[in-house]
Amino acid sequence: MSGFVLRNGHIIDPYTGMDGIGDIYVTADGKISGIEPEVDVKRGEKPEVDQHRQHRCASLDVTGCLVTPGLIDCHVHAYEYVTPLGINIDKTCLARGVATVVDAGSAGSSTVPGLLKFIGEASQTRLFCLLHIARHGLADAGCVTCDGGGECDSLSVVDVDACVKTIKANRDKIVGVKVRLARNVCDQGKNEAEVYRRALQASKECSVPLMVHHSISSIPLGEENGLGCPGDLQQGDIYTHCFHGHIDNIVDLDTGRVNPHVWDAKRRGVLFDVGHGQGSFAWHVAEQCASEGFWPDIISTDLHTGSQAGPAYDLVAVMSKMLHLGMPAAEVIRAVTNTPARAIGKDQEIGSLTPGRQADITVLKLEDISQDLEDSCGEMRTLKKAFKPVRMFVSGTEIPVAAGMDWPNLDSVKACKARTAVFRADEIARKK
Numbered sequence: 256m257s258g259f260v261l262r263n264g265h266i267i268d269p270y271t272g273m274d275g276i277g278d279i280y281v282t283a284d285g286k287i288s289g290i291e292p293e294v295d296v297k298r299g300e301k302p303e304v305d306q307h308r309q310h311r312c313a314s315l316d317v318t319g320c321l322v323t324p325g326l327i328d329c330h331v332h333a334y335e336y337v338t339p340l341g342i343n344i345d346k347t348c349l350a351r352g353v354a355t356v357v358d359a360g361s362a363g364s365s366t367v368p369g370l371l372k373f374i375g376e377a378s379q380t381r382l383f384c385l386l387h388i389a390r391h392g393l394a395d396a397g398c399v400t401c402d403g404g405g406e407c408d409s410l411s412v413v414d415v416d417a418c419v420k421t422i423k424a425n426r427d428k429i430v431g432v433k434v435r436l437a438r439n440v441c442d443q444g445k446n447e448a449e450v451y452r453r454a455l456q457a458s459k460e461c462s463v464p465l466m467v468h469h470s471i472s473s474i475p476l477g478e479e480n481g482l483g484c485p486g487d488l489q490q491g492d493i494y495t496h497c498f499h500g501h502i503d504n505i506v507d508l509d510t511g512r513v514n515p516h517v518w519d520a521k522r523r524g525v526l527f528d529v530g531h532g533q534g535s536f537a538w539h540v541a542e543q544c545a546s547e548g549f550w551p552d553i554i555s556t557d558l559h560t561g562s563q564a565g566p567a568y569d570l571v572a573v574m575s576k577m578l579h580l581g582m583p584a585a586e587v588i589r590a591v592t593n594t595p596a597r598a599i600g601k602d603q604e605i606g607s608l609t610p611g612r613q614a615d616i617t618v619l620k621l622e623d624i625s626q627d628l629e630d631s632c633g634e635m636r637t638l639k640k641a642f643k644p645v646r647m648f649v650s651g652t653e654i655p656v657a658a659g660m661d662w663p664n665l666d667s668v669k670a671c672k673a674r675t676a677v678f679r680a681d682e683i684a685r686k687k
């Protein structure tokens with residue numbers, strides 16, 4: 256195979272600051288060799304000497320397309336066949352423009368060797384993972400909001416030492432800790448505070464981020480003298496499902512505005528991640544946040560068996576939702592490239608088109624449409640624009656792009672409405 260050049264695309268690379276029309280050269284061994292017009296390469300990275308630019312190489316015209324670093328989906332469930340939530344990442348992520356996924360806690364210290372060997376090594380998609388604080392991860396756990404997972408029902412499996420030891424032995428692939436703070440996975444809330452403390456401790460001991468799922472939880476957003484989430488998260492930690500619509504969401508019930516503890520966390524560098532999933536994206540919450548200029552740092556899907564056929568669909572669908580809310584396109588791209596790469600400590604390897612790196616490249620079209628798209632409550636908004644992947648390269652190898660699912664999926668909409676009714680009834684009962 257000889258190298259190739261992607262000609263005349265609109266290159267957006269938030270890491271280098273490139274935002275304009277140009278050509279990207281890729282070598283025969285799958286590395287980016289140069290960009291023309293020349294990028295002002297920041298941060299001291301030296302482009303490799305371009306061997307082939309003088310030679311003839313295949314020319315692929317991408318006029319009218321956006322050319323971005325291979326997209327990164329920072330929250331998916333990749334442990335197919337082993338966990339109830341696991342999906343096929345090559346079909347659902349890679350074929351839809353995503354070069355790299357981060358598995359969010361499907362495996363814990365006892366079960367992660369299988370995730371790395373049977374999924375990581377067997378997939379074309381790059382895989383990193385966040386290690387669940389529970390030793391067995393999400394081996395028997397479903398979506399929190401539709402059935403009891405209960406992975407932290409017993410504190411005996413919430414094992415800091417095993418978590419720390421496993422991370423230290425797999426620094427290249429395990430990039431953080433994951434915990435779910437929700438009443439029905441922590442013995443009806445009895446264990447939640449202790450589970451949270453142990454997850455915080457494990458991440459601190461390894462100096463890696465903690466990703467927290469925090470919904471339908473007994474732990475408040477923040478408190479003066481007690482444990483809070485995101486109140487006790489530090490710079491670099493990740494608050495996922497940030498636009499969920501349950502009663503304890505980040506918009507204050509009394510004021511109707513983003514909770515001050517959440518703003519404080521954002522200011523000290525806690526990263527807010529969409530983590531759309533089945534039950535974690537409500538238009539009305541995201542719209543309030545958008546009206547206050549509270550944008551997510553990371554856009555991710557939380558793709559699993561219960562969200563891939565709607566309401567999350569795929570990463571470009573979730574990106575399109577953020578675009579609809581008014582997030583600038585270049586910021587949307589940043590939230591699926593440079594920021595997630597930095598969050599997992601891999602920004603010197605992935606998430607940029609810097610010459611010398613592996614050529615992970617996504618080519619997108621930004622199409623004019625008029626199409627309804629549902630949220631997790633089954634509420635609709637009419638999108639006028641959508642990202643669509645058209646070409647995809649990992650380490651310079653072209654991956655066929657698959658047609659995504661048509662949305663809205665009316666079965667998903669119906670199911671979202673039904674689940675929302677159950678949650679509302681439960682919330683009202685709890686208040687009494």
Ligand SMILES: [Zn+2]
Pocket residue numbers: 330331332359532557
């Ligand atoms: Zn998840």
